[in-house]
Amino acid sequence: MKPPADAPVPARHPDAPAPGEALGSHYGECFGCGGAQPHGLHLEARAGEGVNVTAEFTVQPAHQGAPGLAHGGVLSAALDETLGALNWLMQVIAVTGRLETDFVRPVPVGTTLHLDAHATARHGRKIFCAATGRLGGPEGPVAVRAEALYIEVRVDHFIENGRDEEIKAAMADPDQVRRARAFEVNP
Numbered sequence: 001m002k003p004p005a006d007a008p009v010p011a012r013h014p015d016a017p018a019p020g021e022a023l024g025s026h027y028g029e030c031f032g033c034g035g036a037q038p039h040g041l042h043l044e045a046r047a048g049e050g051v052n053v054t055a056e057f058t059v060q061p062a063h064q065g066a067p068g069l070a071h072g073g074v075l076s077a078a079l080d081e082t083l084g085a086l087n088w089l090m091q092v093i094a095v096t097g098r099l100e101t102d103f104v105r106p107v108p109v110g111t112t113l114h115l116d117a118h119a120t121a122r123h124g125r126k127i128f129c130a131a132t133g134r135l136g137g138p139e140g141p142v143a144v145r146a147e148a149l150y151i152e153v154r155v156d157h158f159i160e161n162g163r164d165e166e167i168k169a170a171m172a173d174p175d176q177v178r179r180a181r182a183f184e185v186n187p
């Protein structure tokens with residue numbers, strides 16, 4: 001997943017949230033960041049100084065694979081959600097095309113995973129990025145890391161592909177619509 005050598009590092013959008021600002025949830029029902037998912041990750045991301053974010057997620061009993069340990073797919077989801085939050089700093093809408101995860105250490109239930117993600121290159125609609133999850137603190141040992149490719153899409157991607165029920169509900173939510181419009185006028 002190497003970007004072309006001349007692909008620039010993506011720029012922070014002038015309207016990006018200020019460094020340290022909490023990004024909030026992009027959708028209440030999102031498994032990664034939504035408040036309405038009882039077994040979701042409830043991941044909270046904050047803007048960094050560049051095109052980077054930090055986030056935390058505490059592994060719950062509902063996230064187990066082996067006894068007392070986080071499921072690998074759940075850890076990939078945490079990396080995916082953290083990487084997805086980079087969208088906000090570039091003010092683009094992008095979805096995961098490829099996500100390659102290294103699982104370096106087991107992650108016990110009750111552990112807080114400290115995640116960070118940054119964008120490394122942009123080439124047309126392709127955004128290359130990387131993330132790390134550390135145990136116990138931002139300087140803790142690396143448990144998981146990922147390299148990923150996100151592909152920029154238009155808001156129609158969701159409207160055309162999502163189930164009607166949820167799309168209608170999302171469109172009726174003024175906050176969601178405002179956010180989607182902001183993206184559409186500031187591509």
Ligand SMILES: CCCCCCCC/C=C\CCCCCCCC(=O)SCCNC(=O)CCNC(=O)[C@H](O)C(C)(C)COP(=O)(O)OP(=O)(O)OC[C@H]1O[C@@H](n2cnc3c(N)ncnc32)[C@H](O)[C@@H]1OP(=O)(O)O
Pocket residue numbers: 026032080081084085087093094095096097098124125126149151153155158159167170171176177180
């Ligand atoms: C009122 C309603 C409002 C709603 C508002 C909602 C706002 C929400 C805002 C923000 C959401 C943020 C959400 C964050 C959550 C975390 C992120 C996720 O989990 S996302 C879910 C998982 N991902 C998918 O479901 C993608 C499924 N895949 C697709 O839909 C398509 O494959 C898509 C869009 C990714 C690409 O399809 P193409 O037809 O548009 O484009 P092509 O031409 O195929 O690819 C473009 C370039 O990318 C490369 N590419 C595509 N996929 C690749 C891959 N897997 N590996 C390597 N390269 C790939 C291609 O080779 C091409 O490259 P070359 O331009 O030719 O150089």
